[in-house]
Amino acid sequence: MDPVTLTTERLLLRPVGPEDADATHAACQDPAIQRWTTVPSPYLREHAESFTSAQAPDAWRDDSGYTFAVLTADGTALVAMLGVTRRGPGLAELGFWTAKEHRGRGYMVEAATRAARWAFEAAAVDRLEWRAEVGNEASRAVALKVGFVMEGTLRSATVHQGVRRDAWVGALLPSDLGLPGVLPYLPARG
Numbered sequence: 019m020d021p022v023t024l025t026t027e028r029l030l031l032r033p034v035g036p037e038d039a040d041a042t043h044a045a046c047q048d049p050a051i052q053r054w055t056t057v058p059s060p061y062l063r064e065h066a067e068s069f070t071s072a073q074a075p076d077a078w079r080d081d082s083g084y085t086f087a088v089l090t091a092d093g094t095a096l097v098a099m100l101g102v103t104r105r106g107p108g109l110a111e112l113g114f115w116t117a118k119e120h121r122g123r124g125y126m127v128e129a130a131t132r133a134a135r136w137a138f139e140a141a142a143v144d145r146l147e148w149r150a151e152v153g154n155e156a157s158r159a160v161a162l163k164v165g166f167v168m169e170g171t172l173r174s175a176t177v178h179q180g181v182r183r184d185a186w187v188g189a190l191l192p193s194d195l196g197l198p199g200v201l202p203y204l205p206a207r208g
Contacts, residue, residue, distance in 0.1 A: 021078045024086065024136055026128045030093050031086040031100065034074035038087045041096035042066040045117040054154045055115050059179060077103075084141065088129045097125050102137050108144035108200055110137055112190075114160070121156070127163045131195075134164060138192040144199045145189055151176055152184045166190045 021033035034042075043066035045051065052059040077083035081104070088098035098116040105111050112134065116126045137143040148166050150157040162168070166188035175185040192199040 019078060019081050024132050026132050028091050029125060029129055030089045030091055031129055031132060033078055034070050034085045034087045036071045039066045039070045042070055045096060048118045051115045054151060098129060100129050100133055102133055108142060110143045111147045126160045130160060130164045134190055135195060138197045142200050144201055145191060148188045149185045151178060152186055158186060161188050165194045
């Protein structure tokens with residue numbers, strides 16, 4: 019898929035590139051980001067360079083994932099990182115982190131809602147999943163505000179720093195945002 023840039027009232031979401039290496043490296047020094055996400059720990063400069071110069075751009079090229087640098091509307095400050103990763107036909111997973119100095123302002127809810135709408139409207143996604151390690155209350159709060167429906171706890175579903183851990187899972191469907199799906203959806207009755 020060709021990379022796209024999305025906007026909201028306060029934010030600019032653009033594809034990650036090498037120009038984001040410094041800000042990504044700085045943000046990922048935050049112990050909370052290393053604790054609750056899958057970024058390497060310790061997070062080295064080479065990790066940021068590989069992610070911004072190769073991993074994220076390559077995923078856009080091969081249509082396996084779409085990572086956005088979330089910036090202030092004027093493009094001057096990195097607020098967050100947000101990715102939509104394909105997991106199967108019509109299925110993708112939303113993941114994100116927010117830089118410490120930008121938390122608590124509703125930026126991630128705004129960015130995630132915009133990215134979800136884009137995934138449903140332009141990337142042929144019919145089900146967007148969110149997963150987080152049990153205990154990541156901040157991520158769960160964002161998911162709930164976006165409209166994700168919590169579907170349960172998956173035992174031993176994630177590996178973090180060499181340890182298997184339980185994960186929460188939630189899903190957002192196009193209809194949750196008033197959008198049509200790619201395929202018809204017939205919910206179970208029971």
